[in-house]
Amino acid sequence: MEVALIFITQLIYQNSPIPITSKILISFLLMAFTSILFFQCYNRIRKHSNLQPPLPPGPKPWPLVGYLPAMLSSNNFSTHQWIHSIMKQFNTEIASIHLKNKCIIPVISPELALEFLQAYDSVFGSRSSISDDVDMLTRGSVSTILSPTGPQWRKMKRILTSEILNPSTIHRMLGQRTSEADTLLCYIFNQTCKNGGGAVINVRSITQHYCGNILRRMLFNRRYYGKRREDGGPTFEEEEHNQALLTVVRCVNAFSISDFIPCLKPFDLDGHSKILKNALNVLRKYDEPIIEKRVQQWRNDKKIKGAEDILDILISLKDDNGNFLLSIEEIKILIIDIQLATVDNPSNAVEWAMAELLDQPKVLEKAVEELDKVVGRERLVQESDILKLKYLTACVRESFRLHPFSPFNVAHVSNYDIVIAGYFIPKGSEVLLSRSGLGRNPRIWEDPMKFDPERHLKDGTVELGISEPTLRFITFTRGRRGCPGSSLGTSITMMLFARLLQGFSWTLLPKFTKIDLPQPNELSLSKPLHLHAKPRLSHDMYQGFIDQQT
Template sequence: MEAISFTIWSLCSTFLFLALIFFLFFREKINANLLPPGPKPWPFIGCLPQMLRNKPTFRWIHKLMEEMNVEIMCIRLGNVHVISVTSPEIAREFLRRQDAVFASRPVCLPADIASGGYLSAALSPMGDQWKKMRKVLTSEVLSTSRHHWLHDKRVEEADHLIRFVYNQCMNSATGGLVNVRVAAQHFCGNVIRKMIFNKRFFGKGMEDGGPGVEEEEHVNALFTILSYLYSFCVSDYIPCIRGILDLDGHEKIMRKATTSVKKYQDPLIDDRIKQWNDGTKTEKEDILDILITLKQTDGTPLLSREEVKAQIVELMIATVDNPSNGVEWALAEMLNQPETLKRAMAELDRVVGKERLVQESDISQLNYVKSCVKEAFRLHPIAPFNVPHVSISDTTVGNFFIPKGSHVLLSRPGLGRNPRIWNESLKFKPERHLKDDGSKVLITDPDLRMLSFSTGRRGCAGVTLGSTMTSMLMARLLQGFTWNLPPTVSHIGLKESPGDLLLAKPLLALAKPRLAENLYSISL
């Protein structure tokens, strides 16, 4: 009797197991038919072999979308569905209509390293930690009142920029050759260091006002972190090997770059915390002071030492790239279109004149200058995709099934260069952003036809800061100097780097002062 019962139980168990497998198989098969189009995945590993054979991955993804002639595509990497989007209508569905569903972030090794274990705002998955840090950013660090409070520090660095470039070209009647990438990247580095630490240099800097070895290492490490932050690391799609096998070397690179950044920042943070604790510092002067002195209702610090450090790393990487890249590309395009360059400088002469330096208060009237920046963001974004959004539940977008846990990537070049949306999409035409009624030009695009700054619950909290920094960098360079091609160059090459979207070669341009000498006589 027992043997018969066991046999029946075994048969039932086997039947239920097979039924479950059958159900899961056909459910996946049905869902696969409803997913956005994409390459056929292998069992378990998905399209990881193709990904590893086609580097950089973002170019492979965009090439596949172009070959398949689609504006939304699904690639399964391991067990993760990666959804790439180049349609503004579908992008609005993800980040507007269903924003709450896609408000989380991926759990991935590079982001884990950069954020100190998901202690910061932008990189943390949805949850209490994200809500806490996001509130800190929006209400205490990047609010309108705080932006005004930090105004003088930004202006000081804009003055420093002018003096630095002036020192490169003051001794020649024909001007001097300026590395625009160095000037732009280190302006951005100086601005955020000044706002956070109330100092532009970790060391002494150079005599001409340029970055020293410390600042060069710091900025280079920040850009390395940005390059590898969401760079399709194999372990992000096969979690069981995370921390065990570093197949593509991303973990080693990220740890080294993060260590380089923290080597300069953490001692300053530790020392400042000590100053506040022992009472030798009592006045708030910068963002670091704000973060340290935030209190809970019981009077204890709101943020731990590690949370402060992680959030400052995030503020650094969020600030240095977009403005510097946009201005370098804009000036490169404008040097190839002298009439565009002339029109932007004429606007500055009309609005500001030559008797004083352009200020942040002038930006609202500089519509053409902002249009040049916006066009550079459209045509030459800093990153191939926005920071990934993760779906917290199954849903449907554009009649396609989007499974829970999918990584949604809005393509910055795909949106900005979409020929269905933009006339002459590959041509640099700032005029396309001007309004017929003369109203103010905004660097952002609310309709997601381009992605200068992200939007929604996970949108960039620093849009005002980023827009201001970019506009001031562009305006100061154009107002302060006449820019021409180098003597041996007839045209600026506008080729992208093979592995990213930066200009393949740093922009070198001939600069000549065009204002009264006393306007450049600013103490370094």
């Protein structure tokens, strides 16, 4: 500090007419004053730090940049692997990692996770300050997923919870979801008919297509953005839209260098902003013309049939004065929020469950036996059957536990300093609940890397459905930032899984004797899962639904 001060003093006085003795005296006084001030501040900080509890364990940060250079140089690890390696190095279930101006608090303890999301929910109910990427997503509006808390956020969350994802609305749209389950069955059956009674099916594609179809039916009362396919399969438009949604989800959960060094934002060194912008442009290209046309119909009183879908509900809401409650921009961001919250988890969980079941034929056999016993082969499984399908539920729970789509939840930001479990958590800290760390915690789970649905039957947690209120793994989070659509998410996931297992016999492709599962520290299948499907129900059952589609 003294060297810097001398340098500054020289710059100030090098061309000054002040005598040299006066210059030296001024420099000396400045250095003395600064030194005294520095040591006073240092002593206060040291005294205060001796009184307050320690931060969670973690590496010692470097001046100014924290531990950011170490993260950027970890070429052999993804960011989530690097964070977990630090927690393993310090043998801790909660850590503190300083990345320049941010303090990251990763957590893999379910007990501590409950502290953050339940006991101290009001403290950790916010998000990071609005970033350029979030502003790009919301265009100045407020996202229920990403925006900090405030009056506008509470308004949007209240609408989502009370008007859209309430039991009445979800039940009213049961027919649309069932229709999409029937369409999925017809599509796969059509593929088998074209190939002599069996077909190679891209499981990732059909699960994502199913989730996208349900979203479009519930949001816009339509399956296709353009011309429909006769066999019920996806067109280019639907596939492009689904991939854009998944890209946005990945960007939201990703670490970007500009999040920690804001001055680098204009350069977009990791391409994060460009990727997000392109994906959002795709979503808006398909969704916004539908939204704008429908809003115009309601504003001009041309919508006479009443609310047929979620978009109608959002547009028709009015305040106490009889004015429309939501602006068109608010409607657009709520539509995106609903899609982002629904598209990833069901399709990922079912693809992984199918991969694990094909890797363990006895588990697959038990799941199919339960379906035949509870539902039979004379009718198709329905949402009303889900509560009785305990083994299938256990399989889905295990898939969520072992194979989360994202390694972390979106960060929960502390609103002020607080002490939790004896650790000091500074204001502004970003708490990351590790989905993979919680679900694979060896203290909680015996043989955590083994896919074992029986564990959920033995401990009785299967009675909870696919939710896990104690946060030993995460399907739907809790607290004010919790997922309000857990019932809908359960229905989508379970119906997709049950229809696939009931409707078809699944086998590995020729020349394959084992599923190529990734390494334990990886979260995703490196390639889409391809399996051979063969109808296992009466052809008349499939044909009946095909006739309804035409």
